[in-house]
Amino acid sequence: MRTNKHLGIWMDHANAFVMELTGNAIVQNIITSEFNHQEKEFSLNKSEKLMHNKEQHEQNDYYKELSMIIRDFDDVVIFGPTNAKDELFNLLQTNHRFSSIKIVVKNADKMTENQMHAFVKEYYN
Secondary structure, eight states: OOOOOEEEEEEOSSEEEEEEEETTEEEEEEEEOSOOHHHHHHHHHHOHHHHHHHHHHHHHHHHHHHHHHHTTOSEEEEEESSTHHHHHHHHHHTOGGGTTSEEEEEEOOOOOHHHHHHHHHHHHO
16 A cells, blocks of 8 residues: 655745655655845846746745645645745646645644644644
8 A cells, every 4th residue: 555645844934844644653854935135136136027037936846846846746735935835736726746645734823843743744644
């Protein structure tokens, strides 16, 4: 019998804490968006249109990197304080590759790493 692979992702527009639950242990990786405050200031000084284009391009790369991780799991919970989780979920829904993966989106506040780990363990138990 095959066991389901569980993944929890706490995310906002800047960082994603990717937590794989194996047994009762969590293996964590952090994915960071390339579009940060310094990049925003630099682009905005040139032009607002350039800043928005660069932001959109960098966010798409960030979501694509997360989707490459998600496709290897059976059950995924995405949680966090901003609408980034909803944007990623909507992007995943448009791709048939993710139709067999159970993906749930939950609202959550800012959390410490221990709180994130507890959230993922509680969700899957």
